[in-house]
Amino acid sequence: MENWSVDQVCSWLRQRNLGELVPKFREEEVSGAALLALNDRMVQQLVKKIGHQAVLMDLINKYQQQKSGLESLTYCCKTASPEFPEVISGATDRQMLNSSGPVEQKKYPCSTENEEGLIDHRVLKQKKNLKSFFARYKTLQWTSSYALPDFPYDVKCILAEKKCPDHSMRIRIIEFLQADMTKYLEGSLYPNSQQYNIVVNALLQAYPFLDEDGNGFLLWKRALKDRFKYVRRPIEDDEQVLRNKCKFGHRRGQTRKSSFAENKPDDVQVQVEEEPVHLEGSAMDVHIKWLKEEYMKTQRNWKEVDNRMNVTIEIRRKMISNKAPLKDILRLFPFLRCPYQLFREFQLLTHMDIYKKTVEILEIYSENILSLYVVRNNPINIMLQENLKRHTEEDILKYMKTTAACLLLPDVFGDDSSLFAAVNEEVKVVTPVLEVKNPFNVNSCEFALYVGREELAQLDDCTMALAALVAAFHVFDIPCPKRIHRTLNFLESLVFENKSAFSTW
8 A cells, every 4th residue: 555656546536435635635645655655633634524544544543453463473483483384374375354355274294193283273272372362463553643623623722722511521531532532542442551641641631730849740630530320320232331341340439420320210229228218417518618618719629519419409409499599509409500410410410411412403403593584584583694704614614503503493483582691681580591792703702601691600601601590490400490391391391201300200
């Protein structure tokens, strides 16, 4: 492949159903040597479709792994077993990626049965060594070629300012790193320690300010590991996950959290037995005092926050069901002002990842919403069209379209948009509502969630804002206004997969 011409590269692309890339590869004069030198960044610039990017990088990586692995293996085997060159040659030939045909099976004259048995044993051992070598080499090749993913525009803006991101932004960074690692691992959800180290080192080398007080490496590595655990937990049909669950089980003294597990009677029973439902007297005071003090800190122990919020959920739900004033609830549990904890509370109650679902909803429906006739002359849509003319960057255009689609949802269903979002206006309603300022200015846009005409949380973008709005109605048990019911009913039907939730409040 190193000596291929541009025409040969184009022919190779057609054979692998990548014919759409041929014009661009001809224009850029990509020869065989240039093809093998491509990295992730170059492929992203050369190929627009993500699916084609993944297929192309996978083909290149496989070729490089097999070629380099076979060369090293042949050298090792020749130096270790010079007495059987035919066996070694036959074993490596059978593994070549572009083998022209079946390999002739070699037969060796043997004077005794023992000698014949010795040859068979060595052949089998060679095959086993070949398999283990490729497994080791694949890991080394992955780590040596890893490059950070191309983060979304809002994440890039935060990182460009060299400011430590808040918790919600950290979650987004970790999510992208986890998705990117899974791509490199060809779908596996079990990275090894070396691969975790490589990824975290790459992140901290690119953005040194993320290494807080010299402890950033351990914190980011722990967060990345937790993310993989979170993704693996609900999986019940993946062979590798099931095999590892059977092999290792759960850590001693640790059980599945009900928010991430199947809603089975046995799981529920374990959760009820191990966690106290009610806390009395001084125990409750200790937890509430700790949460209030921790909320005032700049560096927070989020793992302990999660644990104490779990322990106190029953008393919190009791206060909400008894219609306690929202100010009192937030005074005792101020972390409900954090979008992450609001989403987590929603997940504990519903077993649904509201943020992930909202991302999927907007990705699927944004284009359809903007193409509807009913929104054509809407001020939001007019504002969007004017701003689209000023930008050409794909990330910015996608961001603005998603924002517009989110804000236009009430108009699509004929609902009262003032109960959904106050765009460049003062909030006037007491039910949960969004305050949006400069929605299409990527440098100065602001999103906030208001409940009872008071700001509850600052939000990063329209996706987080929409997720927080839906979560607030459910977490604080606030009845849905009739003039916005159809919009929220549409969202909850997608979030809960047609299980009506708002109708049961």
